[in-house]
Amino acid sequence: MVTISLCMIVKNEESCLERCLNSLKGLVDEMIVVDTGSTDRTKEVANAFGAKVYDFKWTGDFSEARNYSFSKASCDYIYSADADEELDEANRERFLQMKRDLEELDIDIVQMYYCNQLSFRTVYNYDRELRPKLFKRVRYFVWEDPIHEQVVLDPVIVNSEIEIIHNPAENHSSRDLCSFRKAIEDGKFLSRRLYGMYARELMMSGTDDDFFKAKRFFEESLQDTHRSLDEIKEGSCILSHIAVIEGDVAALLKYALKDAITEMSSEVCYELGDFYYSQNDYDEAIVWYYNAAYECESILDIQKSKELPRLAIAKCYKALGNNELAQDYEKEALEVQKEE
Known part of the structure; x- marks a missing residue:
């Protein structure tokens, strides 16, 4: 079975981080939690789940923090999550089945449904949408076509039926x-x-x-x-x-x-x-x-x-x-x- 690194960036998320990590316990093989300046118990909660916790000085750029979290991953795939997300039992089963299926497939990105948006007046005007959530950590480039050959550049993307519940504790x-x-x-x-x-x-x-x-x-x-x-x-x-x-x-x-x-x-x-x-x-x-x-x-x-x-x-x-x-x-x- 493939291995999965959970990669997160967090700040003052003690109110919801435990719920998120509980829902992923047993599904991911390592937890990478990058803290950008918490003053509450966020890091303590992460440590209690055995996560590898790193400090990152906030620069105002979410991409920089995400890239730093990805750089710490060591598994086959990276699952990117926010602290206010969770999986219910039905979707934990779907996640586990996906993990089994990936052993036999050459997939670069798995998309999952992001749900419960309209309940919290987020910037998204729909309640359920597919988002890329799981990424192959190391991608190998291969040549294709018997003549006028070229390197395959487009990632192989599949859509799953996994539904991620978005349940923020506060408006960001x-x-x-x-x-x-x-x-x-x-x-x-x-x-x-x-x-x-x-x-x-x-x-x-x-x-x-x-x-x-x-x-x-x-x-x-x-x-x-x-x-x-x-x-x-x-x-x-x-x-x-x-x-x-x-x-x-x-x-x-x-x-x-x-x-x-x-x-x-x-x-x-x-x-x-x-x-x-x-x-x-x-x-x-x-x-x-x-x-x-x-x-x-x-x-x-x-x-x-x-x-x-x-x-x-x-x-x-x-x-x-x-x-x-x-x-x-x-x-x-x-x-x-x-x-x-």
Whole structure:
């Protein structure tokens, strides 16, 4: 049977690390825990499970810490996990069967289902998605084709049925937003993926201060010819929100129109609803909240097209004295929330 190294980076995870390691006990052959500055009992918990614990000075770069953890592994495969993940008994069995199967297969990466996202308002707008979680530690390059031969470069990836339960004890958005800001301050270019994740994290969890600190970056990004139309729309969502906070009508119009280059997003419609609600123009607010809920789609925060605009419509009808319609929309908001 192949051997597996568990590799983790942690900081102040005593509340959930024991649950995670318990769920992997007997499945992995070594546990590598890289601590980036815990002040609680995290390292004690890891040591109790026989983990090899290493200290790593936090640099603000998650990849550096992950790479360091991988460098300490010695088994055939590396399983990358976070402290707020766990496997239930059914998925422990699937994991063990996968481990047996890998003995007969030449697989580079195994993907597993990451579950329970929507319960915790994470930056992912879906509840179950495949993610690469298990990696062959040493990859051998071979030649293929009898003529015009070439080295095989593409990894062999398989999808498993293993489901990992994501069960965070706290929201990490503040930490993540600080990391985004540090990367920008260090002059690093945010890739298409990270740009969208920064915008999504702000929209779903950011405070007013987080938005203000991001303002200059997104303003400049809309002038960057390297940014795609999707990124322009995402940046426009962020800047529209800031305009509503600041009561800047001209800026709201500017960024709402940028979003309207294609079909408007639910997020910008929702911001327009918020603006008109702040002006006590409840009828106009209803129009835009309605568009957010029924006519458009979300690009950052799925709840801006689900229960949130419906609850906002209910709030408007209450302000207008129509409690019957308000109750109808509140009921619909609850039904939409259950569907998620």
